[in-house]
Amino acid sequence: MIREDHPLIVQADSTVLLDDRHIEAEAAREQLAQFADLTKRPGHLHTYRITPLSLWNAAVSGLSANDIIDSLARYSSYELPLKVTGRIRTMMERYGKLRLERSEDGSLMLYGEAELLEQLSDQPELKAMLLPSPNHEPDARLAKPEDRGMLKQELTRMGYPVIDLAGYRAGEALQVRLREQAISEQPFQLRDYQKRAVDMFYCEDRMDGGSGVLVLPCGAGKTVIGIATLARLGCDTLILTSNVTSVKQWKRELMDKTTLTESFIGEYAGNSKQVRPVTIATYQILTNRRHKDDEYAHMKLFSERNWGLIIYDEVHLLPAPVFRMTAELQATRRLGLTATLVREDGREADVFSLIGPKRFDLPWKTLEARHWIATVECTEIRIPLHKTDRDKYAGAAAAAKSRIASENTAKIDAVKTLLEKHQGKPALVIGQYLQQLHKIAQRLQAPLMTGEMPHQERERLYASFKAGEIPVLVVSKVANFAVDLPDAAVAIQVSGSFGSRQEEAQRIGRILRPKKDDNSAWFYTLVTEGTKETEYARRRQLFLLEQGYRYKVMNWRPGIDRGDEAELPLNELYKEAGSP
Amino acid sequence: MxxxxxxxxxxxxxxxxxxxxxxxxxxxxxxxxxxxxxxxxxxxxxxxxxxxxxxxxxxxxxxxxxxxxxxxxxxxxxxxxxxxxxxxxxxxxKMPEPVEQADIMYMDEHTPCPPLGLQLLHAAAELVKTGMKLTTKGILTKRTIEKCSQHLFLGNEAAAFLSFPPEMDGYPFKVAVMLDMAARLNIFVKHEKKLALHEEAFAGWMELPVREREAGLIRMWRDLYAVRTSYSADAAALVSRLEPFKWYRLDDLDHVLETRMHGVPDGSRQETPVRAWCRLMMQLGWMEEAATHHGERACRWLYGSTAMEQAEAGHTISEPIRVTPDCEVFVPPLASTAVRWQLEMMAERVQSDVMTIYRLNAKSIAAACERGSQYEELAAFLEYASGEPLPDTVQFAMEGWAQAGPAAAALPESISSGAESGHQLALDPLFTDPTKTDHLDRLMELPTVESLFQGLDEVPLVWRSQMRAYHKSTRRELMERALNWRVPVNLSVMGTIIPFVPDELVDGMGDWAVSGRLLKNCGAEPVKLKPDMWDEMMLVIPKLH
CATH class of the missing domain: 1.10.10.10 (Winged helix-like DNA-binding domain superfamily/Winged helix DNA-binding domain)
Structure with missing residues (x-):
C-alpha cells in the first residue's frame, strides 16, 4: 500500500474520508458532492458515503462510472479498493438497464435484458407485477398501470432503478402565464438557474422528464421555480407543502407573479377546503384522520380534479401515507422541491423511485458567489454550563440532559451581546423550547412568535418586522419552514432538534436572501460546552458543510462562574476554540 | 521480483x-x-x-x-x-506474465482480511483483555480461545494443505498457529499458571515498521510453514517471486507449476498447490484476489517479503492517527504497531478497513483504567500519536469516563525482563518443524568419490580406463559391477560408443542378457542387450566436478 499526499481515503465499504485541512480538500469536496452523501463531519475528517442512490443520481446528471472512479483516484491517498470500483461500476451499469414504456396499444411495458427480466420475474415481490408480454418477447414484461409506482419502488429497493419513459397525462388545461411585472410592482424575471431548473425538470427532448426533484438552497426561489413549472405545463396543479404559513406564501406568490386570480387558487388547509385549478394543501391535512384505523379522508383530493402536476414542496418532509398515495399517481407529473435530499427517516430511495431522481442541484456557494443570496458567516459558540447546572446535568437522565444543555441560562447573555454587536440589523432568535424563548423575549423586550399565535397576529408581526419596526423577533420552530422573512440578517439559534440537518438548513435559510447593503448575514448557533448539545450541533451542521459552508467554533468566556454580567467587548469574550 | x-x-x-x-x-x-x-x-x-x-x-x-x-x-x-x-x-x-490492471475487476467472493501482523495484534489484545489464565490442562480457557479466534482469518483447510494436525494440544488450528508464531517471535512467555506478554520482545516486534513487520511474517510463513510439504514449498517459492502489486492469473501460475508437478502422489487434491497457497496468503491479508474481464481468477501481493521492496515502497515512517471530536480515532494503514496496541487497550475497534476506526467510549476507557492506565497518560498518548491537541469534547468525555471507572490500578498482564523474570518460561512452539534436522547427527565429513564404489580397487584399472573387448563371462562381471555401483558403462557398437545404464541381469536358456537404458540425445531408450551385441566396453565411474 503506497501513500500519496491527497485529501481522500476511500474505505472498502464505500465510505470516503475527506481531510478537510488538506490543500486539495475543497476541490475534492466539489467532486465528491456529485456522487456521495456527507454523513458525518466531526472535526477535520469528514465522512461521505457512496450509495446506490447517490450513484444513480450522479448517473442521471450525466456522470459515468469512469468519471467517478477517476475523481476518486485523483484525490485518494491510497489505491482505490477494488470492491469500491467494482461496486461503482456495477451500480452505474444498472442505471438504464430497465425502462418503463408505453406500447403502441397503451399498455405499460418493462424492457430490459432477457436474463435480468427472468431473474427479476422470479422474485416473490415482483411475480404478481411482472406478467409475460403479449408476444412473449424475452426482453419485455407487461405491467399493470396501477403498479407503476410500486414496481419502480420495489425494483429500486432491489438495486435496479427504472428509467420511466411511460409518459404522463396532460391534466386539465389551465390558462396561466408568468407576469413580466409582478403585481407587487417588483420587476419579475426568472434567474438563469431558475430557468435551467425548470428546463431540467421538463426535459422536453427526453421522455423521462416531467418528474424529479430539484435541490435548491433556501433563498434560491424554490417557490418561483414551482410556479414557473406550473406556467410552463399550463395544467391543473396540486401543491403540497408543510404548513399553513407556507400555503399562504404560495398563494401570495402565485397571485403576484402569474396571471392567475384568486378564484383559480384554492387553499386546502385548516378550515378552508377549496378545490380549485391550483390547490395548495398541507401534508398534515392529507394525513389527518380521527382514529388510526380510519381512512385518510382528505386523500381524495388527489382524484378530485384531473391534476396535470403535483408539486411536493419540502419533499424531504413527505410523510409515509403520501408516499403510498404517490405510488398510485405515477402517470401525473411530479415535482419535488427541497434544500436537502437527506431525510431523517432514511426514505431517500422512495423519493428517488416515486417522485423521481434529482434533476437539478445548485450549491449554495454558487448562489452566494453570484450575489443571489447573502454571504453568511456561521459560528458555533460554546457556552459553559453554570456550576449548579453542571451538577444537575451530571445527575440527569439522558432526555433531561439535552433540555438542561439547551436551556443553559448563560445563552441569554450571549444572545444579548451578539445582538448588540449587530445592532441595526434585523435579527431572529430561534429556539426549540417555549419556556426558554419566553425568558429570552422578556429579557430582550422583543415579541415572541409561536405556533400558538393566530395566523393574523403572525402576519401582523411579519409585516412589522419587514418594515423595520421590530428589530428582533424571537421565534419558535414555527419559523423552520417556508416563512418569508426577507430582511433578517442575523439568526441566533439557541436550541434545536437533536441533530436535525434539515432544521439547520431551513433556519439558516431565513437569512439567506440577498441584502441591500453589504449582502452579509450572520448565523450563530449557541451550544453548551461539554454536553451532548455539541454533538447534536455537529450533526445539524452536516448539510451546510456539504454545501461548502464553514463553521467557526468559539468558546464563550465571560465570568460565568462569578455570575457577572458580561461587560467585556465581544471580541474579548470569545476566543477561537482550542486556544488557551 | x-x-x-x-x-x-x-x-x-x-x-x-x-x-x-x-x-x-x-x-x-x-x-x-x-x-x-x-x-x-x-x-x-x-x-x-x-x-x-x-x-x-x-x-x-x-x-x-x-x-x-x-x-x-x-x-x-x-x-x-x-x-x-x-x-x-x-x-x-519460468514465470508467468502479469495482467494489466485495466483487465482486472472486483470479485464478489473475495473478503479482504487484515494483514497477519494486525490479526496477531488484535488476538494478543483480546488475550490481554479476556485473560491469559491456563486451565489445569495447561491451555487457555475455552472462552479466551473463542474470543481470540474471532480475530484470526486462517481457514481449517490450510491445516490439511500444510500437513498440520487439525487440532494441537486442545487448540483449534488457527489459534495453535497463532501461539506457535508467538512462541517463535518470543512475544509470549509462560508465567506460573498463565501466559503473559513478554514486554521487551513484544515492544521490539511492535517497533518494526509496518512493512518490515509483515515482510518478517511472510518470510516466517514461507521458511517455516510452506516447507512442510514439497508442493506447498514449490507453490510458495513460485508465488513469492511474483512482483508486488501486479496481477497474475491463477491459471498461468498453475501452468508454470504443472510443468514440473507430474507425478505428485496426492492426485486427489481438490485445489492446486498454487491456489491453496494464494488463498492462504489472502487469509493472512497479504494477497488480494480479483477476476479478469474473461472471468479468470487473478491475484496479487499487497505486501512484499524483502527489505528491498520496503525501500521501494518508500514508507517506513509511521503515519499519525486522527482523533475527531466525536471520540473516534482514525488509524491509517502505516500507523505504528505500538500505537495500534495502545488503542486496542483503550478503545473499541469498530472498523478494520483501509483506515482502522476505533471509538473511545466509557467502557473502553474504564477498562483501560482498570488495567492501570491514568486519564492523563491516555490523553497524552492520543496527543502524541496524533501530533495535535485533543478536541475539547474528547478530553471532557475521557476525563469523565476515567473518573467514573475504578481508580484501583491492576497490573497489566505483561512481564518485563526485571523482577519476575525468574519465574517465566519460554513458550515452546506448538508444531515441530519437519525440515529441522538439528536433533540428528550432522555428517560433516565428505567421503571421497572412490569410497562410494566399494571394491573399486579390486577391479583391474583397465576396466574403467579403456574400451576393451572381453569374454562373455568378463562382460557379465563388468555388468555386475556396474549394477552394484549403479554406474553406466560405455559400449562400443561398430565403432560407435554408446553410454548404457544397466538395470538388471536376466538369465535364461543357458545365456544371459542385460536390460537397461541406452542414453541417446539426452534421452534414455529402454533395451535388453545380449552380450554379443557390443564389441568393446568399459565402466564409467563419475568424477567429482
Missing part, C-alpha cells in the same frame, strides 16, 4: 548433473529430508544411480545439501529452506 539474492553464479560452479539432482530433490522433497534411495527412485532414466550419488556429494561440498544420520544409521539428505528459496528461481526460472 522477490529474489533474496542473485543466484546465477552458483549455478555455473555446479555440474549439470548436480544441478539436475538438486532440481529433482527440490521438486520432489522440497526442503524435507530424503534418503538417497528415494532420490534414485524418482530420478530420471538418463542418469545412473552413481551419477546421483556423486551429485549429492557435490551438492554437499557446495553446502547446498546437508547430510544427517538417524540413530539407527539411516542417512538422510536435506536442502535447507534458505537454500531452497535461494535456488528456486535459478532452477525454475
Amino acid at each position: 522477490q529474489n533474496d539474492h542473485s543466484s546465477s553464479s552458483p549455478m555455473e560452479s555446479l555440474s549439470a548433473r548436480a544441478t539436475h539432482a538438486l532440481a529433482v530433490a527440490m521438486r520432489r522433497f522440497g526442503s524435507l529430508p530424503f534418503q538417497e534411495e528415494q532420490l534414485l527412485r524418482v530420478g530420471q532414466p538418463a542418469y545412473s544411480g552413481a551419477e546421483y550419488r556423486v551429485a549429492l556429494l557435490e551438492l554437499r561440498k557446495a553446502e547446498l545439501l546437508i547430510a544427517v544420520r538417524r540413530g539407527w544409521g539411516e542417512k538422510l539428505y536435506c536442502v535447507p529452506p534458505e537454500v531452497y528459496f535461494r535456488w528456486h528461481p535459478v532452477l525454475f526460472p
Whole structure:
C-alpha cells in the first residue's frame, strides 16, 4: 500500500474520508458532492458515503462510472479498493438497464435484458407485477398501470432503478402565464438557474422528464421555480407543502407573479377546503384522520380534479401515507422541491423511485458567489454550563440532559451581546423550547412568535418586522419552514432538534436572501460546552458543510462562574476554540 | 521480483548433473529430508544411480545439501529452506506474465482480511483483555480461545494443505498457529499458571515498521510453514517471486507449476498447490484476489517479503492517527504497531478497513483504567500519536469516563525482563518443524568419490580406463559391477560408443542378457542387450566436478 499526499481515503465499504485541512480538500469536496452523501463531519475528517442512490443520481446528471472512479483516484491517498470500483461500476451499469414504456396499444411495458427480466420475474415481490408480454418477447414484461409506482419502488429497493419513459397525462388545461411585472410592482424575471431548473425538470427532448426533484438552497426561489413549472405545463396543479404559513406564501406568490386570480387558487388547509385549478394543501391535512384505523379522508383530493402536476414542496418532509398515495399517481407529473435530499427517516430511495431522481442541484456557494443570496458567516459558540447546572446535568437522565444543555441560562447573555454587536440589523432568535424563548423575549423586550399565535397576529408581526419596526423577533420552530422573512440578517439559534440537518438548513435559510447593503448575514448557533448539545450541533451542521459552508467554533468566556454580567467587548469574550 | 539474492553464479560452479539432482530433490522433497534411495527412485532414466550419488556429494561440498544420520544409521539428505528459496528461481526460472490492471475487476467472493501482523495484534489484545489464565490442562480457557479466534482469518483447510494436525494440544488450528508464531517471535512467555506478554520482545516486534513487520511474517510463513510439504514449498517459492502489486492469473501460475508437478502422489487434491497457497496468503491479508474481464481468477501481493521492496515502497515512517471530536480515532494503514496496541487497550475497534476506526467510549476507557492506565497518560498518548491537541469534547468525555471507572490500578498482564523474570518460561512452539534436522547427527565429513564404489580397487584399472573387448563371462562381471555401483558403462557398437545404464541381469536358456537404458540425445531408450551385441566396453565411474 503506497501513500500519496491527497485529501481522500476511500474505505472498502464505500465510505470516503475527506481531510478537510488538506490543500486539495475543497476541490475534492466539489467532486465528491456529485456522487456521495456527507454523513458525518466531526472535526477535520469528514465522512461521505457512496450509495446506490447517490450513484444513480450522479448517473442521471450525466456522470459515468469512469468519471467517478477517476475523481476518486485523483484525490485518494491510497489505491482505490477494488470492491469500491467494482461496486461503482456495477451500480452505474444498472442505471438504464430497465425502462418503463408505453406500447403502441397503451399498455405499460418493462424492457430490459432477457436474463435480468427472468431473474427479476422470479422474485416473490415482483411475480404478481411482472406478467409475460403479449408476444412473449424475452426482453419485455407487461405491467399493470396501477403498479407503476410500486414496481419502480420495489425494483429500486432491489438495486435496479427504472428509467420511466411511460409518459404522463396532460391534466386539465389551465390558462396561466408568468407576469413580466409582478403585481407587487417588483420587476419579475426568472434567474438563469431558475430557468435551467425548470428546463431540467421538463426535459422536453427526453421522455423521462416531467418528474424529479430539484435541490435548491433556501433563498434560491424554490417557490418561483414551482410556479414557473406550473406556467410552463399550463395544467391543473396540486401543491403540497408543510404548513399553513407556507400555503399562504404560495398563494401570495402565485397571485403576484402569474396571471392567475384568486378564484383559480384554492387553499386546502385548516378550515378552508377549496378545490380549485391550483390547490395548495398541507401534508398534515392529507394525513389527518380521527382514529388510526380510519381512512385518510382528505386523500381524495388527489382524484378530485384531473391534476396535470403535483408539486411536493419540502419533499424531504413527505410523510409515509403520501408516499403510498404517490405510488398510485405515477402517470401525473411530479415535482419535488427541497434544500436537502437527506431525510431523517432514511426514505431517500422512495423519493428517488416515486417522485423521481434529482434533476437539478445548485450549491449554495454558487448562489452566494453570484450575489443571489447573502454571504453568511456561521459560528458555533460554546457556552459553559453554570456550576449548579453542571451538577444537575451530571445527575440527569439522558432526555433531561439535552433540555438542561439547551436551556443553559448563560445563552441569554450571549444572545444579548451578539445582538448588540449587530445592532441595526434585523435579527431572529430561534429556539426549540417555549419556556426558554419566553425568558429570552422578556429579557430582550422583543415579541415572541409561536405556533400558538393566530395566523393574523403572525402576519401582523411579519409585516412589522419587514418594515423595520421590530428589530428582533424571537421565534419558535414555527419559523423552520417556508416563512418569508426577507430582511433578517442575523439568526441566533439557541436550541434545536437533536441533530436535525434539515432544521439547520431551513433556519439558516431565513437569512439567506440577498441584502441591500453589504449582502452579509450572520448565523450563530449557541451550544453548551461539554454536553451532548455539541454533538447534536455537529450533526445539524452536516448539510451546510456539504454545501461548502464553514463553521467557526468559539468558546464563550465571560465570568460565568462569578455570575457577572458580561461587560467585556465581544471580541474579548470569545476566543477561537482550542486556544488557551 | 522477490529474489533474496542473485543466484546465477552458483549455478555455473555446479555440474549439470548436480544441478539436475538438486532440481529433482527440490521438486520432489522440497526442503524435507530424503534418503538417497528415494532420490534414485524418482530420478530420471538418463542418469545412473552413481551419477546421483556423486551429485549429492557435490551438492554437499557446495553446502547446498546437508547430510544427517538417524540413530539407527539411516542417512538422510536435506536442502535447507534458505537454500531452497535461494535456488528456486535459478532452477525454475519460468514465470508467468502479469495482467494489466485495466483487465482486472472486483470479485464478489473475495473478503479482504487484515494483514497477519494486525490479526496477531488484535488476538494478543483480546488475550490481554479476556485473560491469559491456563486451565489445569495447561491451555487457555475455552472462552479466551473463542474470543481470540474471532480475530484470526486462517481457514481449517490450510491445516490439511500444510500437513498440520487439525487440532494441537486442545487448540483449534488457527489459534495453535497463532501461539506457535508467538512462541517463535518470543512475544509470549509462560508465567506460573498463565501466559503473559513478554514486554521487551513484544515492544521490539511492535517497533518494526509496518512493512518490515509483515515482510518478517511472510518470510516466517514461507521458511517455516510452506516447507512442510514439497508442493506447498514449490507453490510458495513460485508465488513469492511474483512482483508486488501486479496481477497474475491463477491459471498461468498453475501452468508454470504443472510443468514440473507430474507425478505428485496426492492426485486427489481438490485445489492446486498454487491456489491453496494464494488463498492462504489472502487469509493472512497479504494477497488480494480479483477476476479478469474473461472471468479468470487473478491475484496479487499487497505486501512484499524483502527489505528491498520496503525501500521501494518508500514508507517506513509511521503515519499519525486522527482523533475527531466525536471520540473516534482514525488509524491509517502505516500507523505504528505500538500505537495500534495502545488503542486496542483503550478503545473499541469498530472498523478494520483501509483506515482502522476505533471509538473511545466509557467502557473502553474504564477498562483501560482498570488495567492501570491514568486519564492523563491516555490523553497524552492520543496527543502524541496524533501530533495535535485533543478536541475539547474528547478530553471532557475521557476525563469523565476515567473518573467514573475504578481508580484501583491492576497490573497489566505483561512481564518485563526485571523482577519476575525468574519465574517465566519460554513458550515452546506448538508444531515441530519437519525440515529441522538439528536433533540428528550432522555428517560433516565428505567421503571421497572412490569410497562410494566399494571394491573399486579390486577391479583391474583397465576396466574403467579403456574400451576393451572381453569374454562373455568378463562382460557379465563388468555388468555386475556396474549394477552394484549403479554406474553406466560405455559400449562400443561398430565403432560407435554408446553410454548404457544397466538395470538388471536376466538369465535364461543357458545365456544371459542385460536390460537397461541406452542414453541417446539426452534421452534414455529402454533395451535388453545380449552380450554379443557390443564389441568393446568399459565402466564409467563419475568424477567429482
